[in-house]
Structure formats: C-alpha cells, structure tokens
Amino acid sequence: MLVLGIESSCDETGVALYDSEKGLIANQLHTQMAMHAEYGGVVPELASRDHIRRLVPLTHAALREAKVSYQQIDAIAYTQGPGLGGALLAGAAYTNALAFALNKPVLPVHHLEGHLLSPLLAKEQPEFPFVALLVSGGHTQFMAVRDFGDYELIGESVDDAAGEAFDKTGKLIGLPYPAGAILSQYAKLGHPDAFQFPRPMLHSHDLQMSFSGLKTAVLTAVEKTRATHHLSPQDTLPENIRNDICRCFQDAVVDVLVAKAKAALLQTGFRRLVVAGGVGANWKLREELSSLTVQTAPKRQPENIKTYFPPLDLCTDNGAMIAFAGAMRLVHGVQDAEKSGSFDVKPR
Ligand code: KG4
Ligand code: ZN
Numbered sequence: 001m002l003v004l005g006i007e008s009s010c011d012e013t014g015v016a017l018y019d020s021e022k023g024l025i026a027n028q029l030h031t032q033m034a035m036h037a038e039y040g041g042v043v044p045e046l047a048s049r050d051h052i053r054r055l056v057p058l059t060h061a062a063l064r065e066a067k068v069s070y071q072q073i074d075a076i077a078y079t080q081g082p083g084l085g086g087a088l089l090a091g092a093a094y095t096n097a098l099a100f101a102l103n104k105p106v107l108p109v110h111h112l113e114g115h116l117l118s119p120l121l122a123k124e125q126p127e128f129p130f131v132a133l134l135v136s137g138g139h140t141q142f143m144a145v146r147d148f149g150d151y152e153l154i155g156e157s158v159d160d161a162a163g164e165a166f167d168k169t170g171k172l173i174g175l176p177y178p179a180g181a182i183l184s185q186y187a188k189l190g191h192p193d194a195f196q197f198p199r200p201m202l203h204s205h206d207l208q209m210s211f212s213g214l215k216t217a218v219l220t221a222v223e224k225t226r227a228t229h230h231l232s233p234q235d236t237l238p239e240n241i242r243n244d245i246c247r248c249f250q251d252a253v254v255d256v257l258v259a260k261a262k263a264a265l266l267q268t269g270f271r272r273l274v275v276a277g278g279v280g281a282n283w284k285l286r287e288e289l290s291s292l293t294v295q296t297a298p299k300r301q302p303e304n305i306k307t308y309f310p311p312l313d314l315c316t317d318n319g320a321m322i323a324f325a326g327a328m329r330l331v332h333g334v335q336d337a338e339k340s341g342s343f344d345v346k347p348r
Helices: 033-037 044-066 085-102 111-121 162-172 180-187 212-228 239-268 283-290 319-331
Strands: 002-007 012-019 023-031 075-081 106-110 130-135 140-147 150-156 272-276 306-308
Touching: 002 044, 002 085, 002 319, 012 044, 012 319, 023 044, 023 319, 033 044, 044 085, 075 085, 075 111, 075 319, 085 106, 106 111, 106 319, 111 130, 111 140, 111 272, 111 319, 130 239, 140 239, 150 239, 162 180, 162 212, 162 239, 180 239, 180 283, 212 239, 239 272, 239 283, 272 283
Parallel strands: 002 075, 075 106, 130 272, 272 306
Antiparallel strands: 002 012, 012 023, 130 140, 140 150
C-alpha cells in the first residue's frame, strides 16, 4: 500500500510517500519560516499562497525521490485540520484534484493524529500504550494513546501553547520569531535563580496547563530591568539579564510540563512517554524527561519511564506523519478511504 501524504496546515508544506512494506520512501518539505520572520509570526494569506506554489513541485520531487509514478499511489492522505483555514484549503483542494485526476481515494487526517503517531516512524519505536505529549507553537496536549485510532485527550493548555509562550516571551526581549530555539540557547548561559517566575496550575490536581500568565511575569521583569538601568523600550537588555530571563522562563515552562507528564503517567498507568512537536527540541525538557521516574505510593520504589523523542524533522510539521497516519488507518481498517469529490477542511 503506497500512500501520498500532504501537509499544509500552517507554515510548512510537506509531501511524503509511505509504503506499508518499505516504510517512508520520500519526505519533501518546504518551510516558510524565513518568509514570515519579518512579520513576527505566520501571515495566513502568505502561507496559503506559498502552499499553492509549492505543492506541485514538492510532489514531483517526492515521486522522483521514491522512484515511483503517480499511478503507483494507492491513496492520498491530507491534513484536514486543525490549522489555518486558507492553508488547509490549499492542501485539501490540491489533494482532491489530484485524487480525482488519478481516480484514487482520499484520506482526511487529523493533524494531531499525525503528530502523535510520528514517533512510530523513528528507528526506536514505542510500543502501545503510551502517553503522548504534543508541545508545539499551536498545541500543548497530553494524549492517552492505546492503539491506532484509539486516542484520548487527557489534558491541555487552557490558553497559550508552550511554543507560543516561548515565541511571545522572545518577542518581549527582542528575539526574532520563532524564538524558542534561540531563547533556549541563551537560557544555557543564564542563572536559574535570578528571577522567580510562576508555575501556573502546577497544583491544579488535573492535567490542564496555562502559559499565558508567564509572559506577563516576564514583561514585569523586563519593565523593572529597564527602569533600574534607565533603558528606553528601544534599548536592548543587558546580555546577562536577558540570559537570566531566558533561563528562568524556560525552567518555569519545563517544570510545569514535567510535573504534568508525571501526573499523566500516574493517571493512565502507562510507563512510556512520547514527546512530539517543536518544543520537544528544548534541551532542558529533554534532560528532565529522559530521566523521569514516577512513584505510585510514598513507600514504593520509583518506576523508570521510557521516554521517546522522535528525530527533529519528524517532531515539526511534515508530510511523512500524514502519509503514515493515512496508511495505518487503511492497514488497520480504522477508516475506509473516501472517493474524491466534495471535501471539507476543519480549521478548529
Ligand atoms: O511543531 P512546530 O515546529 O510547529 C508548530 O507549532 O506546529 O513547533 C514550533 C514551536 C515554536 O513555537 C518554536 O518557538 C518552538 O516550537 N521551539 C522551541 C525550541 N525549538 C522550537 N521551544 C523551546 N525550545 C526549543 N529548543
Ligand atoms: Zn503541527
């Protein structure tokens, strides 16, 4: 079974081919990051237009990479949502037109199903069941993953996603978008005790999280620093203070994610944790989650958790995870492919 996967939910155009026997045989990606950087965030209209420009050449490149022809494709999977409406429509319209021309069936895929199955594309694959932590610029969620097609949302951020918090905090201290990677590099140089930032909802006794208050705490710290150093809003912060803010902010986010990950593992009884999404690249989060233990009762021995981090190119948005999710659905009979025809996107 050969499935073509199309991803266009945000600022990455991904086209990939997954063969149920040979595995991933092509994975083409174009990121629009540089295009959006000067605006400080993703501009939806520009994103849609760029997807339209990239989809055909990327598909050609994927077919060349895998040395297969259009006719060998058995089905086409595409991201139906969630995401930006126009960007999703570009992928959906392209998929359905191609499927109609080739007379192949279509598989609408939920973007987050793609993310949470993406670790199964890595060399070292987790067995079911596992807890999935999806931490990206758009989502911060815990899922109980029991099998293909058997997913339960067990907790999520009630406001900003963790990656969004990194980006907004980065903006406050003058870092370019997206700020997560550079902010975490500066954090390495900062002092962990320099600022006391809150750990929102740490003790909420559930798996809900909140990150929007953190940026307010950072803003207060930035304003205080500016006042004591007689800096105008245009001046850059002294490097050591910038690094300290980065460190203390990052540690606050990581503390919450780690505590909630433990709670999710205890609640489900699962002992495997899978981390997907761009924030999964964060060194501190990786460090903490790699040596995670849980204790079911005060006098019990702590139990080791096996944590899986997919390679970075599979953590961020890509067509491979969509092709894979589509193929697994067909192979496991979770869903029949639809005849192309009328189609729909689900931005929310
Ligand atoms: O999964 P992703 O590539 O795209 C989506 O949001 O769908 O995630 C991007 C997010 C951005 O918010 C970015 O700032 C954040 O991941 N990010 C990081 C790091 N690298 C990327 N956040 C913290 N530490 C990092 N090293
Ligand atoms: Zn995503």
